Amino acid sequence: MKTIKKYCNxxxxxxxxxxxxxxxxxxxxxxxxxxxxxSMLKDRPEFExxxxxxxxxxxxxxxxxxxxxxxxxxxxxxxxxxxxxFDVYTYVSSNKGISIEMACRELxxxxxxxxxxxxxxxxxxTGHNADDNVETMFLNLLRGSGTSGLKGMSKDNxxxxxxxxxxxxxxIMKYLESRGLPFVIDSSNLASDYRRNFLRNEIIPxxxxxxxxxDKALDRSIRLINExxxxxxDAIGGILEKNNGFLDTTTILSFxxxxxxxxxxxxxxxxxxxxxxxIIAAIKAxxxxxRIWKLKKGSVELRNKKLRISK
Numbered sequence: 001m002k003t004i005k006k007y008c009n010x011x012x013x014x015x016x017x018x019x020x021x022x023x024x025x026x027x028x029x030x031x032x033x034x035x036x037x038x039s040m041l042k043d044r045p046e047f048e049x050x051x052x053x054x055x056x057x058x059x060x061x062x063x064x065x066x067x068x069x070x071x072x073x074x075x076x077x078x079x080x081x082x083x084x085x086f087d088v089y090t091y092v093s094s095n096k097g098i099s100i101e102m103a104c105r106e107l108x109x110x111x112x113x114x115x116x117x118x119x120x121x122x123x124x125x126t127g128h129n130a131d132d133n134v135e136t137m138f139l140n141l142l143r144g145s146g147t148s149g150l151k152g153m154s155k156d157n158x159x160x161x162x163x164x165x166x167x168x169x170x171x172i173m174k175y176l177e178s179r180g181l182p183f184v185i186d187s188s189n190l191a192s193d194y195r196r197n198f199l200r201n202e203i204i205p206x207x208x209x210x211x212x213x214x215d216k217a218l219d220r221s222i223r224l225i226n227e228x229x230x231x232x233x234d235a236i237g238g239i240l241e242k243n244n245g246f247l248d249t250t251t252i253l254s255f256x257x258x259x260x261x262x263x264x265x266x267x268x269x270x271x272x273x274x275x276x277x278x279i280i281a282a283i284k285a286x287x288x289x290x291r292i293w294k295l296k297k298g299s300v301e302l303r304n305k306k307l308r309i310s311k
Contacts, residue, residue: 012155012163013044021122023048024161025115027108028074028081030066030184033127035073036172037164039181041125042077051081052115054108056088058100059188066184073182084111101194116159123161128153131169134218135199137225142195144273146263147229152222168215236264249283249305258283262307269298269309279307 026041028034028051041049053070057063067083074081092103112124133152140149155165164172176183192198208214239251239261247265255261262276275293282291282302290303298311 012166016161017046021047023119023121024123024125025112025119025121026051026125027112028053028070030069031186032172032176032183033129033164035181035183036175037125037127038073038077038079039179040163042079049079050119050121051079052112053081053083054086054111055083056086056104058088062187069182069184082115124159125161125163127164128162129164129167129169129172130219133165133222134204135196137222138199139195146260147225147232151226151229232260236261240265246306246308252283252307265307266300266309269300270296
């Protein structure tokens with residue numbers, strides 16, 4: 001357990017303290033990662049920890065089993081717990097085209113943000129670990145992402161804090177065993193119906209069986225992509241700050257990587273993977289009529305040799 005003990009006293013927790021974190025919301029599903037997170041936060045008396053549990057009532061008795069375990073552990077640890085019930089099917093019927101998986105994500109994060117504001121908490125802490133980060137990298141790779149997606153998740157984005165991101169699932173399981181902490185397994189995670197589960201249950205184990213040291217290699221790759229991404233963000237950020245909500249085509253075409261500049265500029269509108277390519281093609285065609293791309297969180301318009309976003 002030397003690795004876990006060292007990690008629990010590592011920079012990730014000390015940095016949080018030095019940044020002034022005092023009240024933390026811990027999202028607790030009852031799974032191994034969230035139980036480990038709750039236990040580690042309990043060991044840090046400098047944090048006031050409040051647990052949040054979502055019950056989506058999608059797995060009949062399993063959903064209540066999860067809730068009861070979280071209630072017991074929070075009671076044993078003396079941690080304040082808030083539970084919220086969700087009607088996922090009503091939400092899906094009111095939002096056409098949304099999947100059950102995405103509906104659950106939107107509902108829980110909306111509630112987490114509401115509670116963060118209500119409780120005046122410093123961060124929302126989640127149990128995402130290094131394996132989750134690798135899965136995220138693969139998912140984004142298969143979507144055709146650049147460095148902004150391949151860098152994986154951030155440890156702290158100013159709202160969401162992921163203190164377990166440096167630990168792999170097998171290390172977390174050893175920690176739970178050493179503490180004698182119970183946890184539950186979501187049966188839906190055992191099926192490979194969803195893309196993330198397919199990667200987790202079938203693809204990544206297959207890669208591990210053929211590539212010794214795969215986890216360390218992927219951790220290193222994610223770290224290096226993060227470093228490269230910082231350079232890109234810094235270079236493009238300077239240009240975007242100088243423009244009042246638009247980019248002229250001369251600036252775009254003179255940039256060393258026009259596609260990267262466009263991708264970062266339109267990112268707030270949640271573009272499709274092909275949107276930036278279409279914009280570049282339209283700029284190079286240099287046709288006088290305006291082009292508009294309607295995206296999830298806004299529209300991008302190319303008019304009079306200027307690219308603008310409207311929300």
